[in-house]
Amino acid sequence: SQKIEQNSEALNIQEGKTATLTCNYTNYSPAYLQWYRQDPGRGPVFLLLIRENEKEKRKERLKVTFDTTLKQSLFHITASQPADSATYLCARGGDSGYALNFGKGTSLLVTP
């Protein structure tokens, strides 16, 4: 089966710095990758989608890259704020149907 790996379970950074989260996938490249944010006690919320043929996608302070050679996506939050503290999930199109295959997530903590 196709795996999604987010190797860092937790990432602590100082306010104002850039947070970089990593998502690696196995086997063939997915048609797209999605990034979600999940706050404690809440459901995941969609942030960004990047397709296989796109190198980079931006939305306000967020940037996502897709490197098919490294089989990796990087998720960046620039000028990070304590309000950015949450768990960030990477997901790819599943092996069957349209279900998403999620990584375990990276818990980001931004301290003042």
Added chain:
Amino acid sequence: DTAVSQTPKYLVTQMGNDKSIKCEQNLGHDTMYWYKQDSKKFLKIMFSYNNKELIINETVPNRFSPKSPDKAHLNLHINSLELGDSAVYFCASEAGGSTDTQYFGPGTRLTVL
């Protein structure tokens, strides 16, 4: 208005009981999903319904059965609950197509004693 809602928010029950979790979406989406998030926060697909037809059924015990009375609802019924069923269950909906984003409900925390 809440896009995807689930009830109840919390569910505590004894082993062996039967329970249901309800999900409703008011987005007019064609596809709905059930996910299970375990204690390690791993989010795993359980079921998917598209226009009232089951299109995904991962290796989930047959004690779990999705029921969709109409396009806006996808309920999850669980028979003979086991300790290992304790988790947070999320409902999600999607407009359609393989690249559309999914909209998640707030989750139902199930605790089996």
